[in-house]
Amino acid sequence: MALPVPPPQPAGARHYYEGFVQKRGPRDMGYRRVWAGLRGPLIAFYAVPRDRQPLEMLDLSELVAVRAEGGGLVLQMRDQNVTLKAESAEAQEMWRGFILTMAKMKVPSDLVLLPGHRFQLLEALREEQERRAVPRVPLFPSCFYNVSRGEAEQLLERSAGSGNLVLRPGGHGHGVSVTTRQMLNNTVLIRHYKVIDLGQDYCISVDVPHYCSSLAEVVQYFVEKSKGCLRPLHSEYNQKLEFVETDGENGEMLQGVYEPPPPRTQAPVLPDPEPPAPHRPVLQPPEQGESGQVGGN
Known part of the structure; x- marks a missing residue:
C-alpha cells in the first residue's frame, strides 16, 4: 500500500x-513505541502526539551514517547507535x-519515493535553509561569557x-x-550541558529535555531545578557598547557593537618655555663719611 502524500505543512509548523x-537506544531495554517529530537538526520523541515536552531528543549534527538493518534504520551517532522502525516501508x-x-542539508538522490514525497522534502529543505539564513539575535544574560569550555572552568574556579x-x-x-562548578566533600564537580537553539525556542538537552523561550529562562531553569544551589556568575559591566538595531534594507533585527575609532597620532605638545626673569638693577650702598655716618649737606 502506497504511503499517502500529506498536505504541505504551513510555515512555522511544529515538525517537518x-x-x-x-525506537531502541542504549538506555532502552527493547523497542518502545513513541511519537517522533523531526524539526531541523533534531528528532524529538514523545509519549503521545499531543505532548509538548519530549521524552528525549536526538541531535542529527552528531550523525555519522544511516543504514538499513533488521527491518529498521540504524542511526550511527558519534557516541551511540539508535534504531528506528516505522509502521511501513514507505x-x-x-x-x-x-x-x-536535515543532517546533510541536501536531498539524497537514491530515495525510492513518490514525486509528492520528494516535493515535501524539498519544501522542508527550503524552509530550513531560510530559517538558518536568518540571523537570530539572542538576548544574552549577564552570566554569558564568550569563553571556551576550559576557560569557563577556570573562570568559575577563580570566581x-x-x-x-x-x-x-x-x-x-x-x-x-x-x-557549572560545585564542591562535594572537597571534590570539584564540573558539569557541561547542551542548550540547542531551535530558532523560536531553546531546548536543554537533559534526560527529560526542556524547552525554554529565552536564554534567561534557561538560566532560571537551572536555578529553580537545583533549588538555588546553582547561582549564575554575573558580569558586572560590559566592556563594549552593544545594542540592537533594525536593518534598513530588510527590517531584520541585528545586534551591533560600537567600535570606537582608533586614536589619531598627534605631534607631542611641548610645554611653553619659561619667561626670562625680569631685570633688576643692582643697588649700590650709600657712601659713608670718615665717622661712619651717612654724608649730607
Missing part, C-alpha cells in the same frame, strides 16, 4: 515530519530521507563564592552550553 516509530524511507536531508554557573558558546555549533 512526524509519526509513530519503534514511512521508513520517508524517515531516512528527512534524516539525511568561587560569586557564582557557579555560566553560559558560553556551544561547542556543538548551534546554541549555547551551560557550565
Whole structure:
C-alpha cells in the first residue's frame, strides 16, 4: 500500500515530519513505541502526539551514517547507535530521507519515493535553509561569557563564592552550553550541558529535555531545578557598547557593537618655555663719611 502524500505543512509548523516509530537506544531495554517529530537538526520523541515536552531528543549534527538493518534504520551517532522502525516501508524511507536531508542539508538522490514525497522534502529543505539564513539575535544574560569550555572552568574556579554557573558558546555549533562548578566533600564537580537553539525556542538537552523561550529562562531553569544551589556568575559591566538595531534594507533585527575609532597620532605638545626673569638693577650702598655716618649737606 502506497504511503499517502500529506498536505504541505504551513510555515512555522511544529515538525517537518512526524509519526509513530519503534525506537531502541542504549538506555532502552527493547523497542518502545513513541511519537517522533523531526524539526531541523533534531528528532524529538514523545509519549503521545499531543505532548509538548519530549521524552528525549536526538541531535542529527552528531550523525555519522544511516543504514538499513533488521527491518529498521540504524542511526550511527558519534557516541551511540539508535534504531528506528516505522509502521511501513514507505514511512521508513520517508524517515531516512528527512534524516539525511536535515543532517546533510541536501536531498539524497537514491530515495525510492513518490514525486509528492520528494516535493515535501524539498519544501522542508527550503524552509530550513531560510530559517538558518536568518540571523537570530539572542538576548544574552549577564552570566554569558564568550569563553571556551576550559576557560569557563577556570573562570568559575577563580570566581568561587560569586557564582557557579555560566553560559558560553556551544561547542556543538548551534546554541549555547551551560557550565557549572560545585564542591562535594572537597571534590570539584564540573558539569557541561547542551542548550540547542531551535530558532523560536531553546531546548536543554537533559534526560527529560526542556524547552525554554529565552536564554534567561534557561538560566532560571537551572536555578529553580537545583533549588538555588546553582547561582549564575554575573558580569558586572560590559566592556563594549552593544545594542540592537533594525536593518534598513530588510527590517531584520541585528545586534551591533560600537567600535570606537582608533586614536589619531598627534605631534607631542611641548610645554611653553619659561619667561626670562625680569631685570633688576643692582643697588649700590650709600657712601659713608670718615665717622661712619651717612654724608649730607
